[in-house]
Amino acid sequence: MAADHHHPADLAPIEARVAAIESVLVEKGILDTDAVDAIVTHLEENLGPMNGAQVVARAWTDPAFKEHLLDDATAAIDSLGFGGPQGEHMVVVENTPEVHNIVVCTLCSCYPWPTLGLPPKWYKEPAYRARAVREPRKLLAEMGTLVSDDVEIRVWDSSSEARYLVLPMRPDGTDEMSIGELAAMVTRDSMIGVQRL
Amino acid sequence: MTLPDDDSLPRDNGNLVFDAPWHARALGIAVALVDKLGLPWDAFRQRLMDEIAADPQRPYYDSWGKALESMVLDLDLATPAALDAATPTERAPL
Amino acid sequence: MVVDGVHDLGGIAGFGAVDHDTDESAFAEHWERRVFRLQIGSAPLRANLPAFRHSIERMDPAHYLSSPYFEHWLTGAATRAVETGVTTLEELEHRAGGRFPLSQPDRGSLPDDLTSRSEPRYSMGDDVRVREWHPHGHTRAPRYVQGRRGTIVRVHGVADVDDIRAHGGGSVTDPFYAVRFTSRELWGEAGGPGEVVHVDLFERYLEDADGR
Numbered sequence: 001m002a003a004d005h006h007h008p009a010d011l012a013p014i015e016a017r018v019a020a021i022e023s024v025l026v027e028k029g030i031l032d033t034d035a036v037d038a039i040v041t042h043l044e045e046n047l048g049p050m051n052g053a054q055v056v057a058r059a060w061t062d063p064a065f066k067e068h069l070l071d072d073a074t075a076a077i078d079s080l081g082f083g084g085p086q087g088e089h090m091v092v093v094e095n096t097p098e099v100h101n102i103v104v105c106t107l108c109s110c111y112p113w114p115t116l117g118l119p120p121k122w123y124k125e126p127a128y129r130a131r132a133v134r135e136p137r138k139l140l141a142e143m144g145t146l147v148s149d150d151v152e153i154r155v156w157d158s159s160s161e162a163r164y165l166v167l168p169m170r171p172d173g174t175d176e177m178s179i180g181e182l183a184a185m186v187t188r189d190s191m192i193g194v195q196r197l
Numbered sequence: 198m199t200l201p202d203d204d205s206l207p208r209d210n211g212n213l214v215f216d217a218p219w220h221a222r223a224l225g226i227a228v229a230l231v232d233k234l235g236l237p238w239d240a241f242r243q244r245l246m247d248e249i250a251a252d253p254q255r256p257y258y259d260s261w262g263k264a265l266e267s268m269v270l271d272l273d274l275a276t277p278a279a280l281d282a283a284t285p286t287e288r289a290p291l
Numbered sequence: 292m293v294v295d296g297v298h299d300l301g302g303i304a305g306f307g308a309v310d311h312d313t314d315e316s317a318f319a320e321h322w323e324r325r326v327f328r329l330q331i332g333s334a335p336l337r338a339n340l341p342a343f344r345h346s347i348e349r350m351d352p353a354h355y356l357s358s359p360y361f362e363h364w365l366t367g368a369a370t371r372a373v374e375t376g377v378t379t380l381e382e383l384e385h386r387a388g389g390r391f392p393l394s395q396p397d398r399g400s401l402p403d404d405l406t407s408r409s410e411p412r413y414s415m416g417d418d419v420r421v422r423e424w425h426p427h428g429h430t431r432a433p434r435y436v437q438g439r440r441g442t443i444v445r446v447h448g449v450a451d452v453d454d455i456r457a458h459g460g461g462s463v464t465d466p467f468y469a470v471r472f473t474s475r476e477l478w479g480e481a482g483g484p485g486e487v488v489h490v491d492l493f494e495r496y497l498e499d500a501d502g503r
Contacts, residue, residue: 002345012389014362018322020386021369022329024378035225036332040324042228044317046238079249081242081259084224089448090391091469106301106433108344109360118317124360133488134302134478135434143311153486157301157430160467160491189313 036090048117049188051082052165055115055185056191059092060170070094073165077115084162092158094167095196100147102140102193103156103164104132112163116188123192133157143194166193223261230268244268295425297352302478323361330368335375341457345429346370349394370394399458400427404495409449411466411494417443417468420502421492429457432496436487436488440478440500444489445469452493465493 012020018189025031025152059066069076077083088171090112093101105111106129109118119124122128132140136153140146156164168190189195202267244264252260270277313411318324331337346367347355355363370393372378383391423438431453447467455463469489474482 008388008390010385012384012387012391014365015322016387016389017369017383017391018325018329020366020391021365021372021378021447022325023386024372024382024440025329025333028377030333030335030377031329032332033328036328038228038232039225039331039362040328042224042238061302070271078257078260079246079253081245081249086221088257088445089450091445091447106435107298107431108347120312120315121319121360122309122311125310126300126303127309129300130303133306133310135344135483136486137483139309142308151485153483155488156484157433157488157490159433160453160493162447162491177311180452187313194311 001053006067043113044116047084047113049115049186049191050183050189051117052112052115052191053057053183053186055080055092055165056167057179060182061179066167069167077165082114083104084114087112089161089163090115091156091162092165092167093139093154095169095193097169099152099154100140100193100196101154101156101164101166102136102192103158103166104129104133105158106130106133107157107159110158110163111166115165116191120188140194145195159190166191168195168197171197220258220261221263223258227261227265230265230274234272241265256287295434296348297350297355298348299434301433318361319359323359326361326365326368328411330364333368334379336368336371339452339456341429343367343371344453345397345457346374348395349428350391351395351396354392363394366392366394366456395429397458399426399454401455401458401460402426402495405455405460405463407462407464408466408494409464411468413443413446413447413466413468413494413497415443415446418467419443419497420500422468422498426454428454430454430496432492433490435477436470436490436492439472441470441476441490442474443468444471447491450493453497454493465495467491467493468497470497 022031051057055069058080059069064074069092073092074083074088074106077087077090108126109119111123133155136155137147137161140153158164168186170182171185174185185197187195187197227241231238241264244267245260246265248260248267249255249257310416318327323420327442330343335345349370350363350366354366369383369391373380373383380391399443418440419442420440421432423436425434432441445468447469448462449466451462451495452465455461459461468491470492472488474484474486474488476482477488
């Protein structure tokens with residue numbers, strides 16, 4: 001940066017800063033907003049926890065699929081058409097009466113986009129990222145999920161290429177439900193691991 | 198737990214969204230096509246699932262390409278000869 | 292001298308409750324969506340994800356902690372646009388009509404070992420120790436596990452080492468693993484019983500548990 005540049009005193013509003021860099025990129029032909037708008041809309045509308053919910057409901061009702069999912073989650077999830085960016089290396093971790101799993105990215109915000117969509121705000125902010133690895137049982141209780149002391153808590157910090165999805169336990173009394181009804185019960189928070197169903 | 202088979206696991210080589218520029222293009226084409234035709238995204242996804250089931254060992258984005266191709270052909274948008282003759286462009290639209 | 296970035300948040304105290312809202316769209320405000328769009332839509336910016344992440348890690352610590360998430364993306368993207376010659380700080384501030392804070396300069400460098408590897412050295416059940424080296428540049432070994440002992444529980448496969456890619460070293464691969472640490476190992480007496488933390492770590496971050 002030029003040493004003699006005189007910096008303005010006042011911080012430019014965020015919208016003005018966004019417009020500044022965006023206009024530069026558009027003018028230089030680097031960013032074609034029309035083309036990318038369709039992609040962003042696709043990511044917002046077609047990716048989301050409803051996808052992960054289908055994976056979960058299928059695992060609950062199809063033992064062979066569940067075995068495949070736990071052995072090679074990427075291939076199993078791909079076979080349902082839910083692969084894609086940030087889903088190239090999937091790992092599914094199963095909740096049991098003895099084990100409760102919770103997923104975080106302490107370093108940034110890594111998250112399995114194709115199965116859960118774009119991450120919620122709280123997942124990306126310092127409080128969750130700092131505390132999930134330090135005091136998960138207490139944090140879960142604060143978030144409304146009481147995990148008793150005899151249940152092991154496994155935290156998964158997504159620090160590399162793998163993206164984690166929690167397979168929640170199937171709630172009691174759901175034996176007669178269709179796969180669609182089961183999928184409708186599965187929440188984003190249960191697949192991150194901060195909620196039980 | 199198992200070491201992934203090289204052929205079945207597209208590695209993320211650092212691109213934010215896609216492993217290779219042509220994956221981005223495949224997504225772009227699929228989205229534009231589905232959008233322009235007014236199809237629900239599930240229509241494409243069903244074809245994708247069918248292609249994967251037909252050859253589970255094929256790399257995931259290769260199945261994407263096949264699903265796109267089948268959609269384009271079935272909807273009479275191109276002929277097989279025209280697709281064969283199409284030269285790939287170097288510049289990805291994104 | 293601070294060698295670990297402000298972004299490396301595992302275990303840091305003082306942040307209070309998680310603001311847990313179950314009903315959220317991906318973007319709270321329109322400018323956030325525009326930032327997302329310009330980053331993923333610009334080939335020179337999205338081409339190197341580790342470099343992008345590191346551009347955010349280089350933000351002024353106070354700016355990082357006091358700004359919303361997508362302002363991190365804005366700052367990182369703008370920083371890289373300036374650093375790669377797409378634009379200048381003067382141009383950005385002129386267009387924005389005010390100050391446009393960017394990230395601090397990159398102080399990272401390439402490590403000595405640039406050999407690609409694909410055959411895993413470790414197996415499930417092996418005890419390992421994470422090296423302690425606290426680099427100036429980008430790494431995916433969080434501060435809270437450096438120097439700690441853990442057990443290999445998954446042999447994930449092979450991936451490009453982010454520390455190398457972020458600083459212009461291109462694609463250099465290494466096996467990577469899920470390593471399990473007990474809470475007591477990480478936090479001492481403050482650790483929670485029945486709590487374990489898994490971190491995905493490259494082979495070159497690790498050494499045998501007895502230090503070899």
